[in-house]
Amino acid sequence: MTVDVLERQGVGSAGALPATRTPPADTAPAVEPVLSIDGLSVGTGNVDIVIDVSLAVAPGETLCLVGESGCGKSLTCLAAMGLLADPVRLKAGSVSLQGRELTGLDEKHLRQIRGRDMAMIFQDPAASLNPVQRVGRQVAEALVVHEGLGMRAAMHRAVELLDRVGIVNATSRAEAYPHQLSGGMCQRVMIAMALACRPRLIIADESTTALDVTTQAQILKLMKTLQQETGTAMIFVTHDLSVVAEIADRVAVMYSGRIVETGLVDDIFDHPGHPYTRGLMDCRLHALSATSERLAAIAGTVPRPAARPSGCAFRTRCPKAAERCETLPLPRGFAAGQTVACHFSGPAQ
Amino acid sequence: MTVAAIELRDVSRHYRGKGSWFLKAEPVRAVDGVDIALNEGETLGIVGESGSGKSTLGRIAAGIEAPSSGHVSFRGAPYAPIGSALWRRQRRNVQVVFQNPSQALDPRLSIAAQIRQPMTAHGIEAGDDTVAEMLARVGLAGLGNRFPHQLSGGQLQRAVIARALALSPDVIVCDEAVSALDVSVQAQILNLLQDLQAEFGVAYLFISHDLGVVRHVSHRIAVMRHGRIVETGPAAVVFAQPQDHYTRSLIAALPAASPAARRARDGRQSASLSKVR
Numbered sequence: 311m312t313v314d315v316l317e318r319q320g321v322g323s324a325g326a327l328p329a330t331r332t333p334p335a336d337t338a339p340a341v342e343p344v345l346s347i348d349g350l351s352v353g354t355g356n357v358d359i360v361i362d363v364s365l366a367v368a369p370g371e372t373l374c375l376v377g378e379s380g381c382g383k384s385l386t387c388l389a390a391m392g393l394l395a396d397p398v399r400l401k402a403g404s405v406s407l408q409g410r411e412l413t414g415l416d417e418k419h420l421r422q423i424r425g426r427d428m429a430m431i432f433q434d435p436a437a438s439l440n441p442v443q444r445v446g447r448q449v450a451e452a453l454v455v456h457e458g459l460g461m462r463a464a465m466h467r468a469v470e471l472l473d474r475v476g477i478v479n480a481t482s483r484a485e486a487y488p489h490q491l492s493g494g495m496c497q498r499v500m501i502a503m504a505l506a507c508r509p510r511l512i513i514a515d516e517s518t519t520a521l522d523v524t525t526q527a528q529i530l531k532l533m534k535t536l537q538q539e540t541g542t543a544m545i546f547v548t549h550d551l552s553v554v555a556e557i558a559d560r561v562a563v564m565y566s567g568r569i570v571e572t573g574l575v576d577d578i579f580d581h582p583g584h585p586y587t588r589g590l591m592d593c594r595l596h597a598l599s600a601t602s603e604r605l606a607a608i609a610g611t612v613p614r615p616a617a618r619p620s621g622c623a624f625r626t627r628c629p630k631a632a633e634r635c636e637t638l639p640l641p642r643g644f645a646a647g648q649t650v651a652c653h654f655s656g657p658a659q
Numbered sequence: 660m661t662v663a664a665i666e667l668r669d670v671s672r673h674y675r676g677k678g679s680w681f682l683k684a685e686p687v688r689a690v691d692g693v694d695i696a697l698n699e700g701e702t703l704g705i706v707g708e709s710g711s712g713k714s715t716l717g718r719i720a721a722g723i724e725a726p727s728s729g730h731v732s733f734r735g736a737p738y739a740p741i742g743s744a745l746w747r748r749q750r751r752n753v754q755v756v757f758q759n760p761s762q763a764l765d766p767r768l769s770i771a772a773q774i775r776q777p778m779t780a781h782g783i784e785a786g787d788d789t790v791a792e793m794l795a796r797v798g799l800a801g802l803g804n805r806f807p808h809q810l811s812g813g814q815l816q817r818a819v820i821a822r823a824l825a826l827s828p829d830v831i832v833c834d835e836a837v838s839a840l841d842v843s844v845q846a847q848i849l850n851l852l853q854d855l856q857a858e859f860g861v862a863y864l865f866i867s868h869d870l871g872v873v874r875h876v877s878h879r880i881a882v883m884r885h886g887r888i889v890e891t892g893p894a895a896v897v898f899a900q901p902q903d904h905y906t907r908s909l910i911a912a913l914p915a916a917s918p919a920a921r922r923a924r925d926g927r928q929s930a931s932l933s934k935v936r
């Protein structure tokens with residue numbers, strides 16, 4: 311047996327791991343998922359960027375999608391929203407929202423669904439708000455389009471929403487243009503827009519990354535509160551593990567286009583199963599924890615999709631890589647509700 | 660009494676604000692009466708939120724921007740007027756590494772050529788061996804012939820650091836130098852910076868909005884807000900026993916290190932709330 315499994319067993323017998331013998335191969339929630347993505351592949355020409363990604367998120371649940379720059383987080387989200395644009399296209403897989411298949415729908419139907427049933431919040435609000443339209447009007451327009459409200463009623467509701475997301479003096483702020491508001495305030499407007507039609511799913515792509523810590527804390531808290539009130543499912547993309555600790559129920563770790571590990575947030579932090587997840591955990595830095603002199607950095611860098619190694623894409627950087635890693639490791643149960651795609655990880659017991 | 664590598668005394672930098680036709684422009688006090696000293700071989704972290712004046716402070720400390728008032732000295736001597744021969748000699752000893760390495764490098768020149776350039780400009784012998792040695796030091800051995808577009812973000816930042824090191828500076832001002840990098844690559848660069856300090860005694864003025872990174876690399880920390888330093892102290896002390904109200908609010912806003920830490924914090928908060936009620 312490998313050292314890795316022995317180590318894991320050691321941890322398990324110490325009681326840190328859930329004592330399940332045959333873990334389920336899939337960590338999808340037991341309730342009917344709001345969104346399920348199955349076997350999704352996305353790419354350009356003959357380069358695959360996102361490969362065979364499967365994810366599901368339940369009502370009221372927050373799934374964090376984590377991974378380093380360029381691993382395909384944003385493209386996965388865009389594919390789910392039906393927003394892929396040339397030259398990137400969907401190559402395989404299905405996306406279903408509340409049981410309705412979205413792939414293959416035409417733009418007209420997709421546009422009805424976006425905003426009403428699913429909404430996306432982007433990293434850079436300045437780029438996604440219309441710079442020449444007053445923010446109140448932008449929120450109101452979603453309500454006119456999707457809820458069939460008249461403009462007056464929609465404006466009234468827009469102000470309520472702006473107030474709800476913590477914008478003080480919402481009535482007068484509704485008259486502002488995006489450039490007259492701070493980054494945090496624009497992000498709140500984006501959230502108000504996303505919430506306008508009470509969608510079943512919100513996808514937030516690095517939506518607090520550009521904010522200062524105090525603003526980030528407020529926005530995260532706001533999103534959590536609103537989610538508790540509405541039971542919306544949320545996919546939250548971030549590369550920041552402490553944001554994950556703050557907001558996630560479940561976590562999916564991506565590396566070079568594939569999901570390499572999924573599990574409940576506590577399990578991912580307490581006993582990460584994939585060498586890459588462990589590597590990420592080891593180079594975390596937090597102001598409240600003293601750190602050792604040297605960080606356990608992961609050697610090398612993320613490969614470009616066109617130069618991805620065959621088999622396990624992590625093998626050029628993995629401390630445990632062996633000959634077997636030249637073949638692709640399939641996701642396997644590691645502990646209850648935790649799935650790991652590595653030849654040398656688990657099952658835990 | 661030892662002389663500090665860089666010392667700022669009562670330094671301010673005011674910019675003309677954006678007024679309108681009926682309102683007189685209020686000056687923006689980017690840096691406002693700052694006193695700090697960076698000791699030889701030390702890492703002094705500067706933290707603060709966006710717009711707090713960190714970068715302006717960094718440029719003044721590096722001698723590339725003159726303060727509106729106050730005194731800046733490098734090893735006890737004031738910076739010479741910007742552009743003078745003496746200033747150029749002083750500048751050689753104080754290098755700067757910014758957030759975006761691709762902007763700092765010339766896309767048309769090989770990495771080796773870019774390391775050689777400032778050395779030649781300062782009359783330092785820059786043979787192939789010397790350049791190769793610099794590259795090896797930052798983990799870029801054999802990549803000297805590459806052009807910037809052929810390197811990753813982390814590799815580019817290493818090249819920028821190699822170019823800064825080539826002049827054997829006493830001080831490197833790092834302004835968000837690892838902020839754009841992935842965590843795994845960030846860890847590599849932080850290790851590199853620490854190794855170089857151990858080997859050559861370089862002092863760092865390390866500016867970042869990331870409190871975790873700053874805590875890890877810094878011996879001492881200064882917290883900046885609205886152009887002023889509100890608190891300074893040893894890294895561990897500032898985070899464990901923050902004295903200033905603003906520092907405390909920054910720390911309170913930090914996302915939790917783990918789900919368990921989050922629950923512990925939320926538990927404490929609701930406990931203290933119920934006490935209030």
Ligand SMILES: Nc1ncnc2c1ncn2[C@@H]1O[C@H](COP(=O)(O)OP(=O)(O)OP(=O)(O)O)[C@@H](O)[C@H]1O
Nearest residue numbers: 354359378379380381382383384385386397398615
């Ligand atoms: N329009 C496009 N055309 C070609 N390649 C693209 C396009 N958009 C993204 N890519 C490539 O696809 C890969 C995944 O990109 P994606 O934006 O999904 O990464 P990400 O995980 O969101 O990264 P980040 O954390 O930097 O936002 C990258 O290698 C990127 O260069």
Ligand code: SF4
Nearest residue numbers: 622625628635652653
């Ligand atoms: S499959 Fe091999 S290379 Fe990939 S993560 Fe596991 S041990 Fe490392």
Ligand SMILES: [Mg+2]
Nearest residue numbers: 383384515516
């Ligand atoms: Mg992205």
